[in-house]
Amino acid sequence: MNELFTLDKTYIAGTYARFPVEIASGKGSLMFSPEGKRYIDMGSGIAVNAFGIADELWQQAVIAQLGKVQHTSNLYYTEPCVLLAQALCQRTGMKKVFFGNSGAEANECAIKAARKYAAEKKGPEYFTIVTMENSFHGRTLTTLAATGQAHYHELFQPLTPGFAYAQPDDLEGLKKLALETKAAAVMVECIQGEGGVRPLSAEFLRGAAEFCRQEDILLIVDEVQTGNGRTGKLYAYMNYDLQPDLVSTAKGLGGGLPLGACLFGEKVQDVLGPGDHGSTFGGNPVCCAGALSVLSRLDDTFLAEVQRKGEVLRGLLEGAPGIEAVTGLGLMLGLKTAKPAGEIVKKCMENGVLCLTAKDRVRLLPALNIPDDLLREAAGILLDACREE
């Protein structure tokens, strides 16, 4: 076995079933092993490297900030953190931002804010957060509890109490559950990413938003995977004209550095006060400088390109032999395949394309600026892998 793989097995906690691939370097949507094997990256570090590997503008922003100050703690003001919060609010209409380091942390913040709001407004028994079956919201004990997939829960009881799970696309079921449990909030991913790239219906999302508004139940949209341009809009909820009370995001926002954000709408903008929440690294100026570079480029022209690339990729794959369905939006696509998804990912890897799985689906999350020729080359290799022999 490769020496690095052996060292990894010896010293790294065994939580990841890694592929037998070492990445030594890359540029844009290409990655290279130490031996120089070339891979087209159709996963972008699970929707993190929004502009691919070693993007020049992002690098310049990060390096410039590294040369000024790398960390101050949240006891002091730094420009990138404040400017990023301003840009996020101006682009979304949300009012305030809390920065953490990951998607799970962004969700923790949203859950804490929802509980405090509901307890103060309606009473302490209004603490339940209703999430969806088949959802994924993170790995901390609270965000695991929010995750509507029992198999993640089994070994880690007791989880944080106060979560209930509704069936996606069953609006009447959601309403009943939320009222019965005295819900503080309803939390959704517009497209369930880890759950197999399964979109919730527009009708359900709009109906849930309207119900939440009427009942003063907060609507939390988890945009950790779907956010930051991934679906061809800045945030996926914008595809459905929703107005969430809380938005959590991470992954692509930092462009490759750890950064999570919880965005607060008007109702909840002042709900968290001094001492209610915090994060030592949250709003780190280097991560925020990188994020400012990412966000400043996600303008309407660029987002239209993401939609176009998504349509190109979908057009190449939809209806092809061995592909039974293509789900998702923009550059977040899931493939229901005749052969097991794991087999296809393995075959693609051998042939120089790195893709992901999500449950029983092949999942594609390329960099948002992947060039068309690489997209077509990757699709060709994927089509070969999907075809029945």
Ligand code: PLP
């Ligand atoms: N929420 C969603 C929708 C996700 O897809 C993920 C990660 O895949 C998370 C939350 C957790 O994010 P993180 O791994 O950054 O904590």
